Amino acid sequence: MKELNERIAEAFARIRQEKPLIHHITNYVVMNDTANLTLHLGALPVMAHAPEEVAEMTSMASALVLNIGTLTIPRVEAMLKAGKRASELGIPIVLDPVGAGATKLRTESALRLIRELNVAIVRGNSGEIGALLGLEAEVKGVESVKGVEDPAGAVRKAASLWKSVVAITGKRDFVSDGERVLGVDNGHPFLTTITGSGCMATTAIAAFAAVEKDYLLAAAGGLACFGLAAELAAQKASGPASFKVHLFDELFNLTPEALARGARIVQL
């Protein structure tokens, strides 16, 4: 995937050049981590959820992350407000349906956001995407304990149904725009030992989507970039907390050239 890798590396270089603003309406658990990750990637983070300011904040952003962890009803309303402004202005929305399938509130809120907004990319684990598709899948808290049987088929189906790019992350990540399906093999098991690694992957995708209009490429790029940093970090880690420190350092130090060499993307 020589050409793909180079296009991803170019997008990565653009993030650092353009420093796009990424507006997050996200959960309280990961706010600090995803703000830091945004900075380390080269973009600018802002976290804002007051209904009085979300549309104004979104309008100066280059991407909008909607993440439904620690969700409440007023938060969904703020997401809809920000999302509508983003849709009007052509700003890509990246949705992370954290815990969809675990509770009615999360499943229904995620589906409502997909239905009412022009979502560019959805990223979830196998259980979450499966639950949103109505497939047999199980989410315990925010963990996929029973994923879909055919993730390549599921992302393709979801992408076609929701008219957006869809990613299922796991040992292999699957990304589709409804026609093409890509697999991303970067990553490391240490990612499953820290909280918010899925949310961080979503933020990485949003940073790429802020500078790359081919959202399939943006999703694969964000995941490859994040996963590659994880691989490098794991070599230096002696546990999950030192892994996380190294993960952030590696993301910051990662060059577009290293990404072009290290991204492991396959066409499925």
Place this chain on the structure above:
Amino acid sequence: MKELNERIAEAFARIRQEKPLIHHITNYVVMNDTANLTLHLGALPVMAHAPEEVAEMTSMASALVLNIGTLTIPRVEAMLKAGKRASELGIPIVLDPVGAGATKLRTESALRLIRELNVAIVRGNSGEIGALLGLEAEVKGVESVKGVEDPAGAVRKAASLWKSVVAITGKRDFVSDGERVLGVDNGHPFLTTITGSGCMATTAIAAFAAVEKDYLLAAAGGLACFGLAAELAAQKASGPASFKVHLFDELFNLTPEALARGARIVQL
């Protein structure tokens, strides 16, 4: 305490085998840390506080943490909802009365949760438990600046009064079910230099309570486990932040065998 240590080690092994879900309704300061700690211990964390989903989320959990830091009135209502479902289903509730004694809201909310719910374990510092008992004690912010004179007596009294296991943590931790009193001597002064170490101890207790129905043992086990990891981490730390990184790494790497050897529990 050979036998006790072995029972604790067995409980620790069960956490890693069963990966119980620990539902937290907790404060914003420690959400990320306690979610990570839950994972590092081998359990699964979920943070959810919307009134519309708390009961549903609790019903799939194996323990429920109620932590009153950064408390608000709606949050207390969510805790009551989740707690009532937990009580119905026999899911152990672990209460952390952060800052009780500092403000009326915190003292009264903690007492209300104790009164209206079937709380399995309460863990606080000496000032907090003292304040809840109406003893002379002083809490400044969330810090115990004047503890109870007789912590062994206080936990026994509180446990008997509240019909739950009660733990006062400090240089020596005291745990009682109203009859037996145990002392846990694991720990390190570095724990007082990071925020949320009490909240983390509560989460460790909850992970043990999720797999061990003898809640006195669960409380002592969680505290010994957390304190032992702190001792190991302190040897490698050059300050509070590197201590915290090592603390999390050590918890992740701790084996049941090491816990059986290293737990320092005494019968009082």
Place this chain on the structure above:
Amino acid sequence: MKELNERIAEAFARIRQEKPLIHHITNYVVMNDTANLTLHLGALPVMAHAPEEVAEMTSMASALVLNIGTLTIPRVEAMLKAGKRASELGIPIVLDPVGAGATKLRTESALRLIRELNVAIVRGNSGEIGALLGLEAEVKGVESVKGVEDPAGAVRKAASLWKSVVAITGKRDFVSDGERVLGVDNGHPFLTTITGSGCMATTAIAAFAAVEKDYLLAAAGGLACFGLAAELAAQKASGPASFKVHLFDELFNLTPEALARGARIVQL
């Protein structure tokens, strides 16, 4: 600035001796970091924002931080309540107008807090302070993308207008009480790669203001202390996350003597 450095070092020693309580009403992104920083400096943090308890909590504090990141309308009301109690009791209020200039809500809320409360110190970046002064300045999210042309003049003007000490932080920090203007040259570019470094600087200032009634000195002291720790940390860092770990460790290990030697403050 021999004498200034020594007075700052004395204030630093007093923080560790008196362990003042610093009440924060702050944003969700930095709650954990600023609570930790408060502890590492030697003070005690408390985070509380419920309208029912903020005044009571503030009344036992030695300084009050009002930080408008992730702002909501109810949060502003809580800030006003706590701030009024602080004003009555002579407890110094330190305001951080995060993102002022980016949205109307933030600009107007910051100006309202300045107008209605007796604010001791305001700390912002160049864009935020410029926007609050109505100067040509631009804030993108929470980042100053176009600062004021004459920061020394701007802090003097703002201080005189708002009747408080004002600090603009950046490569050189500028601090004024409306007459005197100080420059603080401690710091490191790594601070721009982590989220919340401005908020942390504000917390450091608040810890100094809790023990030092000359608020110009307190502001310069907090900034020098924080910036010096950053310089020491940068020597050991291999990226932003390891920088942050070292920053916290260095702050904890910093002695008043080292601060007296390392503070780089100039009279402008």
